[in-house]
Amino acid sequence: MIEVAGLSKRFGQTLAVDSLDFRVEAGTITGFLGPNGAGKTTTLRVLLGLAHPSAGSATIMGRRYRDLDQPAKRVGAVLEASNVHPGRSGRNHLLVLAAAADVPASRVDEVLALVELAAVSRKRTKTYSLGMRQRLGLAAALLGDPEVLILDEPANGLDPQGIRWLRDLLRALAAEGRTVLVSSHVLAEVAQTVDEVVIIHRGRFVAHSTTAELAARASSAVRVRSPEAQRLGELLAAERIAVTPIDADSLSASTTAARIGEVAAANGIVLYELVTEVATLEETFLELTGGETVA
Amino acid sequence: MSALFRSEFLKLRTTRTAVVLASGLFAITAVAVAAVLVFTADFTVSDQADLPATASFALLFSILFGILVMTGEFRHGTATPTFLASPKREQVLAAKTLAAVVGGMVLALVSLAIVYVFSVAWLLASGHELHLFDPDPLRTSLALTAAAAIWGALGVGIGAVVRSQVGAIVGALVWFLIVEGLVGVIWDDVGPYLPGAAIGAVFDATDELSSWGGAAVSTGYALAFCLAGTLLVSRRDIT
Numbered sequence: 001m002i003e004v005a006g007l008s009k010r011f012g013q014t015l016a017v018d019s020l021d022f023r024v025e026a027g028t029i030t031g032f033l034g035p036n037g038a039g040k041t042t043t044l045r046v047l048l049g050l051a052h053p054s055a056g057s058a059t060i061m062g063r064r065y066r067d068l069d070q071p072a073k074r075v076g077a078v079l080e081a082s083n084v085h086p087g088r089s090g091r092n093h094l095l096v097l098a099a100a101a102d103v104p105a106s107r108v109d110e111v112l113a114l115v116e117l118a119a120v121s122r123k124r125t126k127t128y129s130l131g132m133r134q135r136l137g138l139a140a141a142l143l144g145d146p147e148v149l150i151l152d153e154p155a156n157g158l159d160p161q162g163i164r165w166l167r168d169l170l171r172a173l174a175a176e177g178r179t180v181l182v183s184s185h186v187l188a189e190v191a192q193t194v195d196e197v198v199i200i201h202r203g204r205f206v207a208h209s210t211t212a213e214l215a216a217r218a219s220s221a222v223r224v225r226s227p228e229a230q231r232l233g234e235l236l237a238a239e240r241i242a243v244t245p246i247d248a249d250s251l252s253a254s255t256t257a258a259r260i261g262e263v264a265a266a267n268g269i270v271l272y273e274l275v276t277e278v279a280t281l282e283e284t285f286l287e288l289t290g291g292e293t294v295a
Numbered sequence: 296m297s298a299l300f301r302s303e304f305l306k307l308r309t310t311r312t313a314v315v316l317a318s319g320l321f322a323i324t325a326v327a328v329a330a331v332l333v334f335t336a337d338f339t340v341s342d343q344a345d346l347p348a349t350a351s352f353a354l355l356f357s358i359l360f361g362i363l364v365m366t367g368e369f370r371h372g373t374a375t376p377t378f379l380a381s382p383k384r385e386q387v388l389a390a391k392t393l394a395a396v397v398g399g400m401v402l403a404l405v406s407l408a409i410v411y412v413f414s415v416a417w418l419l420a421s422g423h424e425l426h427l428f429d430p431d432p433l434r435t436s437l438a439l440t441a442a443a444a445i446w447g448a449l450g451v452g453i454g455a456v457v458r459s460q461v462g463a464i465v466g467a468l469v470w471f472l473i474v475e476g477l478v479g480v481i482w483d484d485v486g487p488y489l490p491g492a493a494i495g496a497v498f499d500a501t502d503e504l505s506s507w508g509g510a511a512v513s514t515g516y517a518l519a520f521c522l523a524g525t526l527l528v529s530r531r532d533i534t
Contacts, residue, residue, distance in 0.1 A: 049382045050375060051532035066382035077379055083372040085310055092309035093376075100302035100380040100387075140376055 001026040001148060001179045002047065006056030009042050009203075016042045018203040019056065024181050024196075029174045031194035031211075032183040035289050039203035040183040041079075044152050048077050060148055072101035076141030078151040081133040086126035090117055090136045093125060094143060103143050111139040116165075130157030138169075149173060151182045155189045167193045187285040201289040214284060222257050224264075225250040225273035232260075232269050239263065252277075299381055299390035303364070307394065312363055317402060320356040324406045325413065327352065332417045344431040346414050347498075350406035350439055354494055357399030357443040358467055361450015364395050365524070366460035374533050384529045392451045392521055399447025403440040438498035438506055442513065446494060449517040455524025490516050 002024035009017040017039040024030045034040050045051040047058040049065035057064070065071050084093050094108040112118045115135040125133065134157050141149060151170075155163050170193050174180050184190045187197070197214055199206040207214070226232050226249060233243045233251050242254040250273070253260060257274050264271050307313045328349045335342060365388075368374040381387055411427060418425055426432070450467075457463035471491045479486025486492060487503035493516070495501070496509030504512065 045532070048379060050378060051534075052530070071382055072380045079375055079379075080372065083375045085367070085371045085373055087310045087312075088306075089309070092305070096302050096305045096309065097376055097380045099305050100299055100377065102298045 002058075002060050002150075002181060003062075004043065004047065004056070004058045007043065007046060007053055007058050008055040009039070009046055009051065010054040016203050017046070020200065020203065020205050022198045022205060022208050024179060024198070026179050027174075027177055028196055029170060029180040029182065029194045031187070031190040031197040032181055032200075033187055033190070033197055033285065033289075034183075034185065034200040034206070036185050037202075038185075038200050038289070040185075040200065041152055042203075043200070044077075044079070044150055044181075044183060048075070048079075048150065050079075070102065070144075072097075072146070073103070073144035074146050075148045075150065076144060076146035077149075078134070078137040078141045078154050080152070081130060081137050081157060084125045084133060084136060087124055089122050090125055090128065090132075090139075091121035093136065094121075094139060097140050098143055101144050107143055107145075111142045114142060114169075115139045131159060131162050134158060134162075138166075147178055149178055149180045149182075151180070153183055153185070155184060155186075163189065199285065199288055206288050221252045221254050221277050222260055223250060223252050223273070223275045223277055224260055224271060226264070226269055226271050228269045231267075232264060235263055235267055235269075236260065296386060296390065299386055300393055302380070303390045303394040306367075307364070307398065310367075312367065313360070313398070316356060316360055316363065317405070320352055320402055321405060321409055323352050324350055324409050328410045328413045332413060338418060338421075338423045338426075340426045340429065343414075343418075343426040344429065344435065346427065347407060347410060347432050347435040347439060350403065350410045350436075351495075351498070353399070353403040353406040353439065353443045354446050355471065356402050357395070357446040358450040358453070359464060360398050360402065361392075361395035361447045361452075362454040362463045362467065363450075363460070364391050364398070365451045365454025366458060366463050369458045370460045378533055385525050388451070388455060388521070388525045388528060392448045395447035395451045396444045397447075399443035399445075399450075400440050402447075403443035407436050407439065434506075435498045438510075441510060442494050442497040445497075445510065445513045445517050449490070449513070449520055452517060452520025452522075452524045455528050456520060488512055 004020050004022050007017055007020040008015065020043060032040055042051065046053050047060065047065065060068065060075055065075065068074055091108060091112065094111065095105055098105055098108050112121045115138050117132060117135050117139060120128065120132065125136065128136065134154060138154065154166055158166060170180055170182065182190055182194065191211060194211055196208065196210050198208045223246070224232065229249045229251050233245060236243050236253050244252045246252055257276050260274060331346065331349055368377055377387060378384055414427055415425065453467060454463050457466060475489050475491045479489060479492065487501055490513065493504060493509045493512040496504035497506055497513060500506050500509065
């Protein structure tokens with residue numbers, strides 16, 4: 001449904017997207033994840049024909065966005081929430097877009113009701129909160145009743161209640177058989193909504209898996225405290241177990257508690273503490289992306 | 296294409312920009328024509344034939360209008376939803392050019408209507424014979440309307456090339472109010488063919504340019520900027 005192939009995008013000296021490849025199958029909700037500056041927005045803007053790729057291609061239903069017949073009726077997109085004229089009312093903003101996309105004006109009131117903005121729709125958008133502008137953007141994306149939805153950080157500016165509302169809406173839209181690609185720099189925002197995740201970092205592909213696989217991949221580590229932590233570490237390393245020293249008398253090893261107990265017993269090492277730590281989904285994400293998720 | 300034009304027309308109706316610009320023009324035109332009427336002692340046939348040119352403030356406002364139609368999209372970031380709704384950017388620019396052409400004509404026609412209403416009232420009240428509807432002043436009015444249409448298109452072209460709203464407006468004003476005059480003095484053989492001089496020739500023929508000549512040269516400028524602007528807007532990334 002969505003195919004990104006060998007996509008690169010260079011801005012001057014910076015390679016914002018570097019030979020990126022991934023596919024999104026029809027009917028799935030896919031999270032497009034990566035830290036801020038990973039190249040998510042750039043990838044989506046190329047996919048939507050707003051930016052030109054330096055190399056490679058990004059297509060929807062086998063075609064470039066601009067080559068689709070009536071693209072706004074097939075693909076809905078939410079990009080920056082601030083892309084509205086401050087002096088125009090939300091309703092008029094949608095009427096303008098509906099006219100351009102050849103969507104009947106009656107559809108405007110339907111989508112306004114759907115995103116719960118009907119009450120303020122005749123007010124000028126400069127009076128809107130960021131959350132309201134996000135909803136307006138979502139309304140614009142839904143105007144053409146598209147089968148594909150592409151959303152860039154739609155949860156930005158939404159309060160926890162709004163995020164929950166968005167999650168329910170996305171689930172409902174996907175349940176209708178639509179394909180949804182939603183980007184975020186916080187896995188937790190989308191983890192409960194998406195079926196699959198595509199993770200990128202510094203413009204490069206990192207991982208593509210189902211959310212369940214990602215959870216299974218969450219590496220568990222064992223924290224050990226021992227007066228002979230250093231010797232234990234060397235012995236474990238000799239067994240090809242990844243070891244990270246924590247301080248003088250403790251370390252973390254990527255294995256099971258049982259294995260460490262066996263190694264310690266076989267070498268007569270005293271253990272003071274042995275704790276299995278299961279990484280959360282978020283930690284796995286952080287690990288994959290080098291820990292750079294801070295906004 | 297007609298859908299895109301409807302969308303552009305709706306854009307103009309749903310913000311205050313066009314109304315504010317038009318109100319400013321009509322106020323200036325009213326003051327200007329009132330001043331001309333008050334300070335003209337006699338109204339000969341040729342004096343009356345010059346009156347429609349008082350509406351020529353509409354030209355500068357048409358170019359500003361065209362610039363605003365185009366650069367507003369970049370200034371407010373609405374270029375993104377606009378080009379998502381219709382990714383064939385050259386069609387959007389064509390619709391904008393058409394909107395600015397129509398807008399320029401409306402600005403000129405209403406300005407002319409103000410000039411005519413004021414003038415007819417004044418002439419009748421002061422007991423002069425009316426020559427405002429002779430072929431000459433009517434031809435001037437028609438030419439002025441055509442000139443405003445051409446400059447509306449030129450404004451869209453300039454806006455598409457420059458993109459920055461302030462940059463395009465300041466650039467256009469500096470050119471027409473200062474630079475063009477200087478260039479004309481330094482190279483006096485190109486002076487009559489520069490944009491400001493050429494548009495003037497459309498409704499007030501010069502030795503170098505007839506009405507049609509002025510229209511041809513002005514249309515050339517508008518076409519050049521619109522084509523360059525379309526090329527640039529299509530090639531550049533929308534941010």
